[in-house]
Amino acid sequence: xxxxxxxxxxxxxxxxxxxxxxxxxxxxxxxxxxxxxxxxxxxxxxxxxxxxxxxxxxxxxxxxxxxxxxxxxxxxxxxxxxxxxxxxxxxxxxxxxxxxxxxxxxxxxxxxxxxxxxxxxxxxxxxxxxxxxxxxxxxxxxxxxxxxxxxxxxxxxxxxxxxxxxxxxxxxxxxxxxxxxxxxxxxxxxxxxxxxxxxxxxxxxxxxxxxxxxxxxxxxxxxxxxxxxxxxxxxxxxxxxxxxxxxxxxxxxxxxxxxxxxxxxxxxxxxxxxxxxxxxxxxxxxxxxxxxxxxxxxxxxxxxxxxxxxxxxxxxxxxxxxxxxxxxxxxxxxxxxxxxxxxxxxxxxxxxxxxxxx
Amino acid sequence: xxxxxxxxxxxxxxxxxxxxxxxxxxxxxxxxxxxxxxxxxxxxxxxxxxxxxxxxxxxxxxxxxxxxxxxxxxxxxxxxxxxxxxxxxxxxxxxxxxxxxxxxxxxxxxxxxxxxxxxxxxxxxxxxxxxxxxxxxxxxxxxxxxxxxxxxxxxxxxxxxxxxxxxxxxxxxxxxxxxxxxxxxxxxxxxxxxxxxxxxxxxxxxxxxxxxxxxxxxxxxxxxxxxxxxxxxxxxxxxxxxxxxxxxxxxxxxxxxxxxxxxxxxxxxxxxxxxxxxxxxxxxxxxxxxxxxxxxxxxxxxxxxxxxxxxx
Numbered sequence: 001x002x003x004x005x006x007x008x009x010x011x012x013x014x015x016x017x018x019x020x021x022x023x024x025x026x027x028x029x030x031x032x033x034x035x036x037x038x039x040x041x042x043x044x045x046x047x048x049x050x051x052x053x054x055x056x057x058x059x060x061x062x063x064x065x066x067x068x069x070x071x072x073x074x075x076x077x078x079x080x081x082x083x084x085x086x087x088x089x090x091x092x093x094x095x096x097x098x099x100x101x102x103x104x105x106x107x108x109x110x111x112x113x114x115x116x117x118x119x120x121x122x123x124x125x126x127x128x129x130x131x132x133x134x135x136x137x138x139x140x141x142x143x144x145x146x147x148x149x150x151x152x153x154x155x156x157x158x159x160x161x162x163x164x165x166x167x168x169x170x171x172x173x174x175x176x177x178x179x180x181x182x183x184x185x186x187x188x189x190x191x192x193x194x195x196x197x198x199x200x201x202x203x204x205x206x207x208x209x210x211x212x213x214x215x216x217x218x219x220x221x222x223x224x225x226x227x228x229x230x231x232x233x234x235x236x237x238x239x240x241x242x243x244x245x246x247x248x249x250x251x252x253x254x255x256x257x258x259x260x261x262x263x264x265x266x267x268x269x270x271x272x273x274x275x276x277x278x279x280x281x282x283x284x285x286x287x288x289x290x291x292x293x294x295x296x297x298x299x300x301x302x303x304x305x306x307x308x309x310x311x312x313x314x315x316x317x318x319x320x321x322x323x324x325x326x327x328x329x330x331x332x333x334x335x336x337x338x339x340x341x342x343x344x345x346x347x348x349x350x351x352x353x354x355x356x357x358x
Numbered sequence: 359x360x361x362x363x364x365x366x367x368x369x370x371x372x373x374x375x376x377x378x379x380x381x382x383x384x385x386x387x388x389x390x391x392x393x394x395x396x397x398x399x400x401x402x403x404x405x406x407x408x409x410x411x412x413x414x415x416x417x418x419x420x421x422x423x424x425x426x427x428x429x430x431x432x433x434x435x436x437x438x439x440x441x442x443x444x445x446x447x448x449x450x451x452x453x454x455x456x457x458x459x460x461x462x463x464x465x466x467x468x469x470x471x472x473x474x475x476x477x478x479x480x481x482x483x484x485x486x487x488x489x490x491x492x493x494x495x496x497x498x499x500x501x502x503x504x505x506x507x508x509x510x511x512x513x514x515x516x517x518x519x520x521x522x523x524x525x526x527x528x529x530x531x532x533x534x535x536x537x538x539x540x541x542x543x544x545x546x547x548x549x550x551x552x553x554x555x556x557x558x559x560x561x562x563x564x565x566x567x568x569x570x571x572x573x574x575x576x577x578x579x580x581x582x583x584x585x586x587x588x589x590x591x592x593x594x595x596x597x598x599x600x601x602x603x604x605x606x607x608x609x610x611x612x613x614x615x616x617x618x619x620x621x622x623x624x625x626x627x628x629x630x631x632x633x634x635x636x637x638x639x640x641x642x643x644x645x646x647x648x649x650x651x652x653x654x655x656x657x658x659x660x661x662x663x664x665x666x667x668x669x670x
Contacts, residue, residue, distance in 0.1 A: 073569030085564035099568035
């Protein structure tokens with residue numbers, strides 16, 4: 001049975017439709033990440049699940065019960081806010097205990113639950129401090145502690161790591177994943193950072209202006225993106241896109257004219273007629289130095305040497321940006337032409353509507 | 359240390375060119391660069407401050423000096439600012455000249471205290487509502503509050519008098535308390551509303567998600583954080599109520615046992631002469647309660663209480 005199910009959920013603020021009908025099933029214990037660019041409605045959707053925003057149409061079910069009109073506390077959710085939202089005048093202990101105080105639990109039970117949460121989050125030595133004296137990571141842990149003590153069915157995280165610096169962010173990412181393993185609860189996590197989505201999620205929901213673009217496991221999204229948006233959003237640096245025109249399709253292979261770059265033939269049985277415009281996608285990391293099934297010559301504008309990787313930035317004759325990512329530090333430098341190749345089976349093809357063609 | 363390093367060190371000592379020039383270590387100023395001034399700038403700043411302070415404080419200084427002088431010296435020519443054989447005698451004799459002085463001071467203090475309590479009780483929930491809820495007419499009401507403040511109480515005295523009379527409040531404490539509170543509430547709502555807007559809304563939302571009701575959130579989260587703002591409102595109201603009593607007391611009250619200090623001071627205006635030194639002494643004693651209240655309330659003005667609530 002699914003823990004959370006969204007049935008054609010919509011949200012509009014007067015004239016503006018923010019969420020345009022979302023259907024989603026989340027099963028128990030899953031770590032689901034909502035990802036998308038800013039303004040795609042991911043935070044609004046999370047706040048609707050939390051009970052902070054009203055649902056304009058559709059139904060939200062948690063544990064088989066429609067919760068559209070229930071206040072957050074009766075939905076069995078707990079939420080961690082982007083800005084932590086800690087009570088600065090209370091100690092860490094009282095911050096974590098806040099939901100239990102609201103419930104008027106006996107002091108012994110409060111003590112038990114708070115110390116259990118503090119143990120999990122390594123906050124035991126900080127319980128008597130105030131949030132103002134804590135570091136960003138510790139504050140985030142206090143916010144998570146406040147969510148844990150409620151023992152909710154579903155944890156909601158609204159970009160919880162976006163206020164932390166890069167080093168702390170990857171550390172907290174690991175901690176959150178360990179926490180998920182230990183608690184085994186359902187977690188819904190909103191982020192605009194596709195790296196967080198890829199590393200943490202069991203299931204990624206890619207949102208694009210109020211609709212679901214694709215739902216799938218991280219590797220599904222990486223290897224088989226449904227559309228141009230997902231292909232461009234997942235992966236870093238992002239996928240290279242080259243515009244082309246279909247010249248012939250015989251049911252097994254498809255020939256695409258890429259203008260000055262030549263013609264590429266791809267193993268596709270799609271019924272695309274000649275003359276249709278398509279987009280060919282190739283990930284930067286799938287390029288290799290030297291020749292391949294398809295070969296092109298570029299002159300890098302900028303070369304970034306990261307030690308583990310080398311990134312080339314160049315512009316194609318038609319004006320598109322073209323990025324290459326290579327292991328180690330091959331001998332390339334800006335302004336020096338290089339020959340790059342890639343294999344046919346790593347090429348993605350999208351039709352004129354942006355749908356992937358496999 | 360490696361051999362190479364040692365040789366370079368030796369070489370450095372040997373060659374005179376490599377001797378480091380002796381940089382003078384300046385005495386460090388603890389001030390930031392932006393706060394550093396040339397000596398003449400500092401002189402100018404202090405001269406300016408002294409000028410303004412003198413303007414503000416001169417009446418008080420003169421008043422205090424007058425209170426120390428015997429009455430005869432006040433009308434001497436040439437006038438002497440510094441009292442000769444000055445004493446605090448007026449501070450003792452004034453209680454005899456105006457026997458009800460203590461009651462007047464108490465009345466002033468009492469009226470201001472009640473006004474402050476009423477204003478706080480009304481303003482706190484009102485400004486929370488204006489800061490947090492969206493309801494139709496909230497903008498218009500806030501504008502209306504500003505408009506009310508544009509009228510001074512004096513303009514409205516006659517309608518207020520009729521109102522007081524029909525409500526039977528004339529010649530009671532309420533005659534001074536009710537208009538006092540009414541005129542101080544609007545500006546206080548503006549003040550506290552602005553303060554509450556600065557408390558992150560996410561704190562309310564977090565409490566709501568955790569099951570707290572609006573009132574619980576107000577009591578446990580918003581009020582403690584708004585405390586500095588509430589204290590400022592309390593101080594402003596107390597001072598305002600202390601200062602504005604004069605006109606209401608003069609118009610709405612004729613019973614001397616309810617009179618506040620500003621009216622009570624008229625008792626020093628005799629038929630023949632004004633006892634200036636005792637009048638000044640009484641004024642200074644009269645503002646003492648305000649000082650005490652401010653010193654007491656100031657301890658609650660904790661700055662930066664919201665630090666660490668959210669990451670800005």
